[in-house]
Amino acid sequence: VTAPITFSGNPLDRASERRTDAAWLADLRAAGRFLPFWQNRPLIKDGRAAFQAWSPELGSGTCVFLGLENAQGYFAIEIGGETAPALAGEFQEMRPAALVLPPRDAAIAGQAKTLLDWHARHGFCPNCGHATEMKDGGWRWLCPACGSEHFPRTDPVVIMLPVLGDECLLGRNARFVNGLWSAFAGFVEPGETLEEAVRRELKEETALQVGAVRYQQSQPWPFPSSLMLGCHAEALSRDFRIDGMEIAEARWMTKVEVRARLADKIVDEIRLPPGIAIARHLLMEWVKG
Ligand SMILES: [Zn+2]
Secondary structure, three states: OOOOOOOOOOOOEOOOOOOOOHHHHHHHHHOOEEEEEEOOEEEEEOOEEOOEOOOHHHOOOOEEEEEEEOOEEEEEEEEOOOOOOOOOOEEOOHHHHHHHOOHHHHHHHHHHHHHHHHHHHOOEOOOOOOEOEEEHHHOEEEOOOOOOEEOOOOEEEEEEEEEEOOEEEEEEEOOOOOOEOEOEEEEOOOOOOHHHHHHHHHHHHHOOOEEEEEEEEEEEEOOOOEEEEEEEEEEOOOOOOOOOOOEEEEEEEEHHHHHHHHOOOOOOOOEOOOOOOHHHHHHHHHHHO
């Protein structure tokens, strides 16, 4: 059993079979709990997602249905404007917020962020360009002009730890600051399996030859709409070559070294991924074996 991962474990029942009923949703909304967002940031109060009853301060921005808990409807609402609305609490960036929220709140806020993000960028039909209409509490757009339907997207991303015997290969991405070394990652492309995407990305980034690919676990990653698919990849040799562009440095690390680094027993310029990242979970599973 793997450790719980940030943004997973959402307790809400999405009621996908009922949210198509507009009258049912309207009743729920009348007594609903709302999580305000402003400029893509959830409202946090006392270390919790600040769900609240309806009030005029919440305005008339995009409101999406998140799900049910104990027959109570939960919603998220985007508040527009240049200045933060006067509500109790603080609008916090999702990443730091996820570090302080209880796991259930982080998962709900992540779901809400991805959905509101999608709405902010998809007001027009990709088929004909007409303004679309939101349906099913935000889980479907319908174009009144051409009749096409559009659904919130999730982008699969493979993230993989190459392993060979007692060693794993870690890289430092050129975009990472502060000496962060991590697993390798990339978007799954159309027409690819998970395993093919893992092999292609590793070939592109490290010229590493890879055999078996083993899926470990996944993580919703609301920046803006990824699903991280964590894998271990069996390297066929230790030979690698980095391009120095996307990956600035790479090197093999033994289990002994990774265990020591996870336990903060080695103090130098190398940092392993933080607990919020699935890459750390890949390392934690690997050193168990
Ligand atoms: Zn259309």
